[in-house]
Amino acid sequence: MHRKKEILIMITQKYPFGYGEVYLDRELQYFSEAFDEILLYPLRKVANERPVPSNVHINELFCSRSNKVNKGYAIKKLFAANKILSNEIKFAARGNEYVKKNKKEFLAQVLMAYELADTFYDSFKEKIRDTSAKFYSVWLDEGALIMSMLKNDGRLDSFVLRLHGYDLYDSRREGGYMPFRVYCFNQVSKVFVVSKNGAEYTRGLNICPEKVMANYSGLHDHGLTAEFDGVIRVISCSNLLQLKRIHLIIKALKEIDFPIIWKHFGDGEQRTELTRLAKELPDHIKWSFEGHVSHDNLMKVYTDEHWTCFLHMSESEGLPLALAEAMSFGIPVIACDVGGVSEIVSEKEGYLLPKMVEPENVSSIIKEISTDHMLQKQLSINAREKYLKHFNAQKNYSSFVQLLREFG
Secondary structure, eight states, rough: OOOOEEEEEEEESSSBBOOOOTTHHHHHHHHHHHSSSSEEEOOOOOOOOOOOOTEEEOOOOTTTTOOOOHHEEEEEEEEHHHHHHHHHHHHHHHHHHHHHHHHHHHHHHHHHHHHHHHHHHHHTTTTTTTTTEEEESSSSSSHHHHHHHHHHTOOOOOOOEEOOOOTTGGGGGGGGGOOTTHHHHHHOOOEEEESHHHHHHHHHHTGGGGGGGEOOOOOOOOOOOOOOOOEEEEEEEEEEEEEOOOHHHHHHHHHOSSEEEEEEEEEEOTHHHHHHHTSSTTEEEEEEEOOOOOHHHHHHHHHHHOSSEEOOOOOOOSOOHHHHHHHTEEEEEEEOOOOTGGTOEEEEEEEEEEEEOOOOOOOHHHHHHOHHHHHHHHHHHHHHHHHHHBBBHHHHHOOOOOHHHHOO
């Protein structure tokens, strides 16, 4: 019997453009082996295009769209768009006042999404004829809304989506409202959440809770960090945003009375202010903001030098894979207990701190782990074991491929 060609169609935020959505580099390696062809639709295009496997084809139709609502679509779809908003107001209890207040803007978003849904469908409908096509929205965003519209009118049989942090917790969004979650959850086949904490939170919303499933991403094994060479080095990796609270790291390092090297990887809107604060550090604290680097270069940083610990003070998270990635090298982690962090870090692999931690507490832990080499060695062994058990790419993505085939 002739095997049908298997195609995976994905909508991303920007990937393969920019520096974000790094986990998709790993996902696509496994998807490209499991599916005959992958059609990738980023919603936006920015600088820095990353390479993708040869059977992955990028379609930029969303990137060149108009920001104005087509009048013809507005007239044609006005009733359906108002129905979506009415249901959002009715069921999105936490944000219904926000939706009412901004109904005009949300209505424009829905009408534009209807037009994009038609364009999106026309771009692949002939290609998927007589194939086995699966659909995956990488975020609960405009891409999920577009797929939901196609599912609602019968042009898609099913699709799945994944939730992370920004598209998961209401507190991360303006007005405490997650746009179109009610509508999308009613259409989607399965909602994969990157952490158990996030899955529990999502089920608690009581919007199709039976569709929600925790599903960890995976990380490649790049080996161990270098052997200890007598130098104390600490590392951090995140966007330079207020919620990441890099200033707490700087305040903690101010209390350190011995030589230490700190490098931060990532960039963002707070760089100027954080640079100003870091210049106040004593001379024996050598620091640098390395900005955005390629993932391959970051992996080389982890292996070329010995890192005493990884610091992460964020006040809100989904499941921060940067922590699990550091642990894969045997680097102990010091992090605040927010979101799904406790699913990665415990007292066996590092230090789990309260959200409202004081810088003095962080500095005392850095001193402890820097001076007690037996402790550091044991934490390193445990960190590595935690990665191998729960966050190994081969195991996790092989499982996810099967879930895509079943529910996508």
